[in-house]
Each structure stands twice: as structure tokens, then as C-alpha cells.
Amino acid sequence: MTRIVFHLNCLEQGGAERVVSNLANQFSRENYEVIVATEWYGENEFRLDDGVRRVHVGLREEDEKKGRIARIYLRHKYLRRFLQEEKPDILIAFAHKANYRALAATVGMKLPVLISVRTNPVGHYDSLSDRLQIPLLFPHAAGCVFQTEGQKAFFPSYVQKKSRIILNPVHEKYLNAPAPKERRKVVMQSGRLVDFKNQPMLIDAFLKVHEKHPDYELEIYGGDSFDGTKELLEEKIRANRAERFIRLMGASDELETQLSSASVFAFSSDWEGLPNALLEAMALGLPVVATDCPCGGPRTVIRDGENGILVPIRDSEAMAEGINRLIEDRELAERLAGNAARIRELVNPGAVFEQWRDYIEEILREK
Numbered sequence: 001m002t003r004i005v006f007h008l009n010c011l012e013q014g015g016a017e018r019v020v021s022n023l024a025n026q027f028s029r030e031n032y033e034v035i036v037a038t039e040w041y042g043e044n045e046f047r048l049d050d051g052v053r054r055v056h057v058g059l060r061e062e063d064e065k066k067g068r069i070a071r072i073y074l075r076h077k078y079l080r081r082f083l084q085e086e087k088p089d090i091l092i093a094f095a096h097k098a099n100y101r102a103l104a105a106t107v108g109m110k111l112p113v114l115i116s117v118r119t120n121p122v123g124h125y126d127s128l129s130d131r132l133q134i135p136l137l138f139p140h141a142a143g144c145v146f147q148t149e150g151q152k153a154f155f156p157s158y159v160q161k162k163s164r165i166i167l168n169p170v171h172e173k174y175l176n177a178p179a180p181k182e183r184r185k186v187v188m189q190s191g192r193l194v195d196f197k198n199q200p201m202l203i204d205a206f207l208k209v210h211e212k213h214p215d216y217e218l219e220i221y222g223g224d225s226f227d228g229t230k231e232l233l234e235e236k237i238r239a240n241r242a243e244r245f246i247r248l249m250g251a252s253d254e255l256e257t258q259l260s261s262a263s264v265f266a267f268s269s270d271w272e273g274l275p276n277a278l279l280e281a282m283a284l285g286l287p288v289v290a291t292d293c294p295c296g297g298p299r300t301v302i303r304d305g306e307n308g309i310l311v312p313i314r315d316s317e318a319m320a321e322g323i324n325r326l327i328e329d330r331e332l333a334e335r336l337a338g339n340a341a342r343i344r345e346l347v348n349p350g351a352v353f354e355q356w357r358d359y360i361e362e363i364l365r366e367k
Contacts, residue, residue, distance in 0.1 A: 001031065001032065001033050002032050002033065002089050002090075002364070003032070003033040003034075003035070003086070003087070003088040003089050004027055004032050004033070004034050004035070004088060004089065004090055004092060004360070005034075005035045005036075005037055005083070005086065005088040005090070005091050005092065006020050006023070006024055006034070006035070006036045006037070006092050006093075006094065007036075007037045007038070007057075007079065007091060007092070007093045007094070007098050007101070007102050008020055008036075008038060008039075008093070008094040008095055008098045009038060009039045009040065009095065009097065009098060010038045010039060010040050010041060010042045010045065011036070011038060011041075011042060011045035011046050011048070011054075012042030012043070012044060012045055013042075013044050013045065013046060013223070013251075014192075015118060015168070015273060015274075015275070015276050016094045016095045016116075016118040017045070017046055018046055018168075018276055019094070019118075019168050019169065019276075020036065020046075020094050021036075021046035021047065021048055022169045022171065022349060023169070023352075023353065023356060024036050024048060024049075024052045025048060025049045025052060026169075026349055026353045027353070027357075028049050028051040028052045029049070029051070030353070030357070034051070034052045034053070035052070035053045035054075035055055035086065035088065036048060036052060036053070036054050036055070037055045037056075037057045037079065037082060038054070038055075038056065038057070038058065039056075039057065039058030039059070039075065039098075040056070040058050040059075041056070044223075044251075055082065057075075057078045057079045057082045058075060058078065059071060059074060059075060059078075075101060076101060076104050076105045077105075079101060079102070079105040080105040080106065080109075083105065083106065083109065083111060084109070088111065089112075089364060089367075090111070090112050090113075090114060090142075090360060090363060090364060091106065091111055091112070091113045091114070092113075092114045092115075092116065092360075093113060093114070093115045093116065094116045094118060095116070095118050095119070096118075096119070096124055096125070099115040099116070099117070099141075100133050100137055102115065103115065103137040103138070103140050103141060104137060106140075107140070110367075112142035112143075112363050112364070112366075112367050113140065113141055113142055114141070114142055114143045114144070114145065114359075114360065114363060115138070115141045115143075115144050115145075116144065116145040116146075117144065117145070117146050117147070117151050117155075117273070118147065118273045119271075119272075119273045119295075120150075120151070120271040120272065120273065120293075120294050120295040121151055121154035121155070121295060122154065122271075122294060122295070123271070125154065125155075134155070134156070135156070138155070138156070138158075138159050139158060141159070141162070142162070142363045142366070142367070143162050143163060143164070143359065143363050144159050144162065144163040144164075145163065145164055145165075145166050145356075145359070146163055146164070146165050146166075147165065147166070147167065147168065147273050147274035147297065147300070148165065148273070148274060148295050148296040148297055148299075148300045149165065149296060149300070150294060150295030150296035151273070151295045151296075152165060154295070164355070164359050166352060166355045166356060166359070167274060167279070167300070167301070167346055167347050167352060168274050168276055168279060168347065168352070169347060169348070169349045169351075169352035169353065170276070170279050170280055170283045170344075170347040170348065170349075171256075171280075171349075172348070172349060173256045174255075174256050174280045174283040174284055175283055175344050175348055177256040177257065177260050177284055178260075179260070179285065180260050180261035182261070183261055183262065183263045184261045184262065184263065185213075185215050185216045185217065185263060186216065186217050186218070186219055186261070186262050186263060187206060187209070187216060187217070187218045187219075187262065187263060187264045187265075187266050187323055188218075188219045188220075188221065188258075188259050188262040188264070188265055188266070188286075189202060189218075189219075189220050189221065189222075189265065189266050189267065189268065189277075190220075190221040190222055190252075190255055190259060190277045190280070190281070191221075191222045191267075191269075191275070191277045192222045192223055192224075192225045193220075193222050193223065193224050193225055193229045193230045193233065193248070194225035194227055194229050195227055195228075195229050196269060196270050196271055196272075197222075197229075197268060197269045197270075198268045198269060198270050198291075198313075198314065199220055199229065199233055199268060200229075200232060200233060200236055201268050201314060201315075201316050201319065202218070202220070202266055202268040202316075202319065203218070203233065203236050203237065203240075203242075203246060204236075204316040205266070205268075205316040205317075205319035205320040205323065206218040206246060206266075206320070206323070207240055207242065208316065208317070208320035209320050209323050209324055209327070210242075210245055212324060213324070213327055214245075216245070216263070216327065217245045217246070217247070218245065218246045218247070218266075219247050219249050219262075220233070220246075220247070220248050220249060221249045221250070221251070221252050221255060221258065221259070222248075222249075222250075222251060223250065223251035230248065233248060234248065255280065256280075256284065259280070259281060259284055259286065260284050260285075260286070262286055263287070263326070263327060263333070264286070264287050264288075264289060264323050264326045264327065264333070265278075265281040265286040265287065265288045265289070266288075266289050266290075266319065266322075266323055267281070267288065267289070267290035267291060267298065268291055268319065269291055269293050269313075270291070270293055270313050270314060271293050271294050271295070271313075272293055272295075272297045272298075273295070273297055274297040274300060274301075275297050275298070278290055278297070278298060278301070279301065279343065279347050281340075282301065282302075282307070282308070282340040282341065282343045283340075283341065283343055283344050283347060284341070285337045285338065285340060285341035286337055286340065287308075287326045287333035287334070287336050287337045287340070288302065288307075288308035288309065288336070288337075288340055289308070289309045289311060289319060289322035289323055289326065290302060290308060290309070290310055290311070291310070291311055291312065291313045291314075291315075291319070292310040292311065292312060292313065293313050298310060301343055301346075302340075305336075306336070306339055307336055307339035307340040307342070307343075308336055308340055309322045309325065309326070309336070
């Protein structure tokens with residue numbers, strides 16, 4: 001039986017964590033032995049099937065008071081010791097620090113490491129530390145999974161040559177949700193309340209929409225990231241006396257039912273990897289207006305004017321125009337929504353799993 005280890009920081013609810021939990025469960029159901037090795041436990045984590053083993057490989061309580069260099073060394077040491085004991089066939093790392101940690105911990109081991117980039121490389125893989133670690137460690141990767149061409153183009157050719165672009169899987173509950181009997185006069189967004197998702201710009205845009213369409217409301221679903229964004233949004237709503245028609249709905253585990261009746265789904269991020277919230281909205285068959293943000297996630301799945309509308313980042317006027325266009329031209333909105341729903345063919349768990357499985361098996365054959 002092929003033994004796979006996924007390595008990432010934790011399973012706290014986020015984009016990479018969602019993908020890992022989905023893939024780990026899927027591989028387990030397909031009779032792979034799957035272990036998820038994390039650095040710590042979060043408070044609100046994605047659920048793993050009983051067949052998936054969860055292992056802590058991070059710092060211990062007595063390590064927390066040690067210096068930074070010592071903690072880095074110990075993280076590598078604990079991961080390496082775990083891998084030597086378990087002897088997996090392949091290690092799959094997700095996200096920035098886990099990628100470096102996996103490659104550094106396996107130096108000298110005959111263990112293929114598949115890394116995965118999950119965010120915009122600009123601003124995340126271009127510091128002095130990155131410029132030192134990428135040429136030192138990335139040549140040792142057996143392969144790399146990207147989400148978009150923009151991510152891939154950032155890295156050296158030796159990384160690009162042994163890489164794949166694989167979209168995120170969307171949970172089946174978004175693929176099988178029943179179509180609404182009618183659409184509510186509500187614009188919706190889902191995603192953490194965090195600075196780079198630029199929900200303040202969305203509120204500014206909707207204030208303009210509300211001037212033309214006072215019967216429409218805005219609902220923003222998402223948990224607090226505790227970076228001050230939630231407080232900023234609350235203050236903006238109060239300052240504009242918009243409590244009656246702009247609401248922060250909090251986190252939800254039932255978005256497939258709450259989003260499905262929206263008239264418009266508005267995506268406002270300044271940058272992303274490949275945003276799950278956008279994929280879920282399209283899979284639900286929603287009319288979508290999205291910022292054309294780097295590193296090309298929305299552009300990867302949206303053909304402007306065919307299955308959604310793309311607008312420039314940080315442009316509340318363009319966002320407002322896009323939302324108004326879909327509110328006022330319902331025939332266009334429903335046509336875009338119907339085309340958007342075809343993304344189910346690309347992002348259903350089975351299709352995404354097959355791409356990961358085929359790539360992993362190719363790496364193992366080369367080993």
C-alpha cells in the first residue's frame with residue numbers, strides 16, 4: 001500500500017487546509033495509507049476521516065522558550081525523525097514555510113518531496129530569505145503543484161519544468177445544492193474578514209449600488225481573522241448608517257444553502273492564490289463579479305463576459321458598475337450563472353483527485 005504524508009502547519013480553516021483535508025480523505029478512501037503531519041492543532045479545524053492518521057511533528061511545550069534558530073532546527077529535526085520512522089513513499093508539503101521545512105528536513109534522504117504553492121508569490125516568495133532558500137532547496141523537489149500560470153511563471157525554469165497546474169477541489173455539497181426557486185435581492189460574499197480580501201472596498205462599492213437599488217442588501221459571510229478588518233468594516237457600516245442593508249454574517253458551515261439564492265456574488269480581493277470561495281460560488285451557479293487579482297486566480301476560471309465579470313483590483317467604481325449590470329440585466333446574469341456552473345466538471349473532487357493521483361504515481365515511477 002502506498003504511504004503518503006501531507007505536511008502543513010495545521011488544519012485551521014483556510015484554503016490550503018481545506019484542500020489537504022479533502023485530498024487526504026479522498027486518498028484514504030482509495031486505499032492509500034495517509035498521514036497528515038502538522039506543526040500544531042487549531043481551534044476550528046477541517047475534519048479528517050477515521051482512516052487518516054493525524055500526527056504532531058511540531059515544537060513541544062518545553063521548546064517554546066528557546067531561541068528562533070533553535071526552534072527552526074528542532075522543527076526540521078522532529079519532521080526528519082518522524083519521516084525516518086514512518087518511511088513514507090512520498091511527502092507532500094503545502095504552503096510557504098512547510099515547503100521549505102519539508103525540503104530541508106529530507107536532505108540526504110531518498111524520499112521524493114512534492115511541494116505546493118498556494119498563494120501569490122509576489123510578496124510571499126521574494127524576500128531575501130526566499131531568494132536564498134529557493135535556489136538552495138527547490139532543486140531538490142521531485143515536483144511542484146501550482147494553482148495558476150501566474151504562480152508558475154514567478155519561479156525558475158527548473159521548477160516550472162517539473163510542475164503541474166491543478167485547481168482546488170470543491171466540496172460536493174456545493175456541486176449538488178438545489179437551484180433556488182427565486183433569487184433574493186441580496187449581493188453576497190464569503191471569505192475570512194482579512195485585509196487582502198478588501199471587504200472595505202466592497203462596502204464602498206455597494207453603497208454606490210444601494211443608491212440606485214435601495215431594495216438590495218449586502219451580506220458578508222466569514223470569520224474574524226483578528227487583524228482589525230472586522231472592526232474596520234463595522235465602523236464603515238456605522239459611519240454610513242448602513243446597518244439596515246449591510247450585514248456581517250459571521251462564519252458558516254452552511255454556505256451552500258445561504259449563498260445559493262444570491263442575485264450576485266461579489267469577490268473583492270487584492271491578491272489570492274486560487275480562491276475557494278470563488279470556485280464555490282461558481283459551482284453553485286451564481287452570477288459573479290470578481291477582481292482580476294494577482295496571481296491570476298479569478299482569470300484562471302473566469303472568462304470575462306462569458307461566465308462572470310472581471311474588474312480591476314481596488315476599484316470600487318468598477319465593482320459597483322459590475323454589480324449594477326447584473327442586477328439590471330437579469331438575462332445576462334442568469335446566462336453567466338449557467339456558464340459558471342460548468343466549472344463543476346473541473347473542480348469536483350473526483351476530477352481533482354485523479355490529477356493529483358496521476359502526478360504522484362508519475363513521481364513514484366521516476367523514483
